[in-house]
Amino acid sequence: MNAKTALPAHGRAREDVLAELSGYAADDPDYKHGRLWSLVYYLDEEHEAFLGQAYQAFSSANGLNPTAFKSLKRLENDIIASVGDMLHGTPEVCGVVTSGGTESCLLAVKTYRDLARRRGVTRPEMVLTPTAHVAWFKASEYFGVKLRLLALDDDLRADVSRLPRLLNRNTVMVLGSAPGYPHGTIDPIEAMAALAAKRGIPLHVDACVGGFILPFMEAGGRTLPPWDYRVPGVTSISADIHKYGFASKGASTITYRNLEYLKHQMFVHQDWPGGVFASPALLGTRPGGAYAAAWAAMQHFGKDGYCDLARRTMQAFDRLREGVAAIDGLQVLGDPSGPLLAYGAADPQVNIYAVGDQMDARGWNVNRLQNPDGLHAMITANHLPVVEPYLRDLQGAVQTVRANPALARTGTAATYGLISHLPLRGMVRKQVLDLFAQMYRAGGTDIDLHQMPPPPGGLRGQAQRWLERAAQWYVQRRQARGGRR
Numbered sequence: 001m002n003a004k005t006a007l008p009a010h011g012r013a014r015e016d017v018l019a020e021l022s023g024y025a026a027d028d029p030d031y032k033h034g035r036l037w038s039l040v041y042y043l044d045e046e047h048e049a050f051l052g053q054a055y056q057a058f059s060s061a062n063g064l065n066p067t068a069f070k071s072l073k074r075l076e077n078d079i080i081a082s083v084g085d086m087l088h089g090t091p092e093v094c095g096v097v098t099s100g101g102t103e104s105c106l107l108a109v110k111t112y113r114d115l116a117r118r119r120g121v122t123r124p125e126m127v128l129t130p131t132a133h134v135a136w137f138k139a140s141e142y143f144g145v146k147l148r149l150l151a152l153d154d155d156l157r158a159d160v161s162r163l164p165r166l167l168n169r170n171t172v173m174v175l176g177s178a179p180g181y182p183h184g185t186i187d188p189i190e191a192m193a194a195l196a197a198k199r200g201i202p203l204h205v206d207a208c209v210g211g212f213i214l215p216f217m218e219a220g221g222r223t224l225p226p227w228d229y230r231v232p233g234v235t236s237i238s239a240d241i242h243k244y245g246f247a248s249k250g251a252s253t254i255t256y257r258n259l260e261y262l263k264h265q266m267f268v269h270q271d272w273p274g275g276v277f278a279s280p281a282l283l284g285t286r287p288g289g290a291y292a293a294a295w296a297a298m299q300h301f302g303k304d305g306y307c308d309l310a311r312r313t314m315q316a317f318d319r320l321r322e323g324v325a326a327i328d329g330l331q332v333l334g335d336p337s338g339p340l341l342a343y344g345a346a347d348p349q350v351n352i353y354a355v356g357d358q359m360d361a362r363g364w365n366v367n368r369l370q371n372p373d374g375l376h377a378m379i380t381a382n383h384l385p386v387v388e389p390y391l392r393d394l395q396g397a398v399q400t401v402r403a404n405p406a407l408a409r410t411g412t413a414a415t416y417g418l419i420s421h422l423p424l425r426g427m428v429r430k431q432v433l434d435l436f437a438q439m440y441r442a443g444g445t446d447i448d449l450h451q452m453p454p455p456p457g458g459l460r461g462q463a464q465r466w467l468e469r470a471a472q473w474y475v476q477r478r479q480a481r482g483g484r485r
């Protein structure tokens with residue numbers, strides 16, 4: 001990384017700055033041609049330009065004070081009303097536009113913690129599966145809400161039979177995902193919500209991924225388990241516009257069944273010398289451009305546009321699922337509803353992380369999963385044209401890995417094998433923290449976390465070899481026990 005060390009002494013021409021800026025993107029993943037299977041929801045340049053125009057028109061507007069920028073409050077009202085309708089809520093459904101899925105998740109935890117405080121809960125707990133998005137684990141750490149982990153069933157959904165024993169008077173909320181990020185499975189929301197409601201506990205549905213696609217998959221004829229406001233015990237839902245809503249980055253929603261819940265999300269400080277301060281969400285300044293682009297995307301697509309996107313996405317999903325299942329040595333993990341797909345090895349001769357390395361070498365960019373080991377695909381309509389080449393390369397990657405078992409001990413396969421199987425999770429955490437700190441030290445570095453280079457001070461040598469042996473021992477022990485931990 002060639003970091004700039006100071007501001008230019010003299011300002012530069014705008015064209016010059018823009019030209020250099022576009023150079024910064026040169027090493028980024030090729031998301032415009034469907035090579036990247038996470039992080040980005042991209043359609044085409046025309047849509048990007050449209051979003052850019054909408055964003056630009058409000059890029060200086062600030063949603064911090066809804067009484068100042070009435071335009072932004074109107075945009076927010078429109079968005080929330082449409083989302084409430086899309087999620088089959090009553091007109092009582094209310095909420096706010098947030099900066100992204102993580103903000104929406106953090107807010108739900110804060111809201112339910114504070115709601116429970118009213119009934120004297122001082123040691124709050126929340127119930128969620130290990131596959132809930134990491135934003136929920138972050139929220140637990142930030143807001144001091146203890147995690148109670150709900151195990152998965154064989155299809156990698158929340159095992160609802162285990163829920164009752166996790167609920168107690170300190171439970172402030174239960175979380176279900178629709179779908180969960182790692183495996184694309186929808187939790188049994190109806191049964192979970194019924195159990196939670198019986199004890200007066202709120203249930204939040206994380207539909208950050210699903211919010212803007214599941215309703216349109218259903219409208220297109222797919223049968224899905226009930227998960228939205230039609231389920232009586234569902235008290236709130238997060239749904240991201242910057243994912244399958246195809247807005248610019250920085251737009252999600254959190255809605256509540258009614259104002260009695262939302263009230264606990266608000267922050268007011270009446271004594272601040274800067275004036276009486278009230279804020280509905282986590283941020284102070286709230287970016288008007290993101291609201292405008294989100295509103296514009298929703299108006300542009302409308303129900304039929306989103307139905308068409310969902311249809312194309314699911315065409316790609318179905319083909320990919322079928323194609324992966326047909327490759328000897330691979331299997332789909334769980335029973336995904338789409339649009340996310342996870343797959344792993346069905347044969348000990350195939351190291352799935354080595355397959356990932358081979359896919360990288362063929363110009364794809366795929367995410368790795370752990371518990372169980374796997375590869376991941378977040379599928380959009382933009383992937384439809386590349387599904388067949390992807391499957392051909394996947395088939396080739398598996399053949400290469402079968403023919404070269406040593407590949408499992410090189411590249412990121414070695415790193416991931418180590419990270420995901422090491423029993424000493426605290427060591428993994430510490431090493432990743434050290435690497436991350438390196439990345440953010442003054443001046444920055446180009447470290448790739450996935451390569452796990454030695455941390456400062458050099459753990460490599462003996463300690464690293466010991467860690468590797470410990471990982472091997474653990475994997476062997478697990479295999480001897482038939483895959484159980």
Ligand SMILES: Cc1ncc(COP(=O)(O)O)c(C=O)c1O
Pocket residue numbers: 100101102103105133135177179180181206207208209240252
């Ligand atoms: C289910 C789920 N919830 C929450 C989030 C967090 O969203 P964001 O990355 O917009 O903060 C994600 C992101 O992928 C997600 O998949």
